[in-house]
Amino acid sequence: MTMTGQTSATTLGAEVAAAADTRTPQRRLRRSARSTGPLGTVARYLASAVVVVAALLPLAWMTISGFKARSEVVTSPFQFFPDIWYPQNYVEIVQDPAFMRALGVTFGGAILFATLSLTVNSMAAYCFARLDFAFKRTLWAIVLGTMFIPQMAILLTSYIVVTRMGMLNTLAVLVIPGATAAVHIFFIRQFYLGIPTSIEEAALLDGCSRWQIFLRIFLPLSKPVFVVVGITSFLAFWNAYVWPIMTITEPDSSLTQIQQYLATFRSERRVEYGMLLAGSTLAALPVIVLFLVFQRYIISGIRISGIK
Template identity: 30%
Template sequence: MTATSTLPDAAPPGSASDAGGPGVRSRTGRLRLPFSGWHLLLAPLALLFAIPLIWLLISSVMSNAEINRFPPALWPSHIDLGGYRYVLGNAMFPRWFANSLIVSVVAVVSNLVFGALGGYAFARMRFAGSRTLMVLMLATMAIPFQLTMIPTFLVMKRLGLIDTLGALIVPSLVTPFAVFLLRQFFLSLPRELEEAAWIDGCSRLRVLVLIVLPLSRPALSTVAVLTFLSTWNDLTWPLIAINHDTQYTLQLGLTTFQGQHHTRWSAVMAGNVLTVLPVLLAFLAAQKSFIQSITSSGLKG
């Protein structure tokens, strides 16, 4: 009596089951989806969060009459680029964009440099009061900006930086979050790599630059993206520290499109699209590194 095989016949090469197409059945007979089951939940949630951006983009190509109509139009009757022409035709818009770019880029570079130096010192060096200093630094993250803006304004006034881009740059040169995030990531790196470099005669600074920082690109990308996002979108502090329109940032300049009695909503929407675009591109470019850094920086406390 010969034994019969209960396994299903092997599918020929190039068949649907071999290619892993949609609706493929596994060897156990279960229907295997071409994507994770979590996507069925995450896809509607992603669409829900994307609705404001989609509405912003649609409204930017509407006329003022369509935007102000009640009930509001869900789709423009025709593509109207009047808002974009009004924004780009404003003589101050390129200046505002350049101001925001200068402030954001300087803040990103300074946070990467000073955050890496401070984070490495807290992660690898033990000195008197290091833990206390770390706790005090983290405690400043719990203080709301409303409590510190007046002292910050007085300091900037004493330095003579009010109504200049320096008043926006100096308070953002380094943040406790950048130091903390980089410290957490540095703690997850093996010490053996640094010890081997010390044996070869490398100094601490050289070890940081040549070994630690190249391995910390995910954390550096995260700090860069979050710093750029917070600085680029900041409105409260520029509103306090800047008076002259030539020193306006992009967010502050967009408020001039809204008047007391009349608002050009098409220009406001178009300006916001142009403002969101650099941040969106920066996040998409660093998305993989961003997620990798968030998961890695929590390995050690």
């Protein structure tokens, strides 16, 4: 590709990104407030406060219950705060090398899984959105059809496949299966369909290949939708329990996931509620931080998902 093609493709991508949203959320909020009046504004803020309290209350209870002794967690009548604060639960969890190892391995695996998911699903979405090839509609119908197959329905067959491939008790068995998801391909494809075709045509005239168009135009514009898909993939890996239990079978394995570790506090005879809730609180912190860092892009990605 010529230097002119690179400059033109990059400039066109920047112009589309700058013109994607002409009104800021603050201006839309002020306009909505003027149209509904003061009573509507108060009602909207009250409704938002109720939703926030309802969403944060379980998290607050879990965090505070981590400071309770086992008997206080299940005491009757219910009490929100403990009579005696018992921070030993958090201290023991943090000092346990198995917990820190499981937390680090799960976080690293989730990052790798999200990266692989974005790479594969974005390329597939671009092919279905922009390229013409044989049996495209038939293949797209098959891809969409997989969205309606419950994961539990293929759990046993997936286990047989990875067993015969010798993938048990490896990082690959946790990362590779499930990286491709029809719902993510569909979501990214809908976003790509909203990008004007004139940009591609101009880039092709300047000598850009399809691969260069994807890398230099589509990927820079995909930040909001990538954040949504990436965080969804991250959470899917982070919260996985059944699949790691089936595929990571070695005792005290270095690949033990955080949900597997937390399950050790539950048994048929006894449940260590204080330790379990303390560990669950610490395990939720990386996800909460992730949402706080990328919340602006998450909101933007959800908004643009309704364009097409």
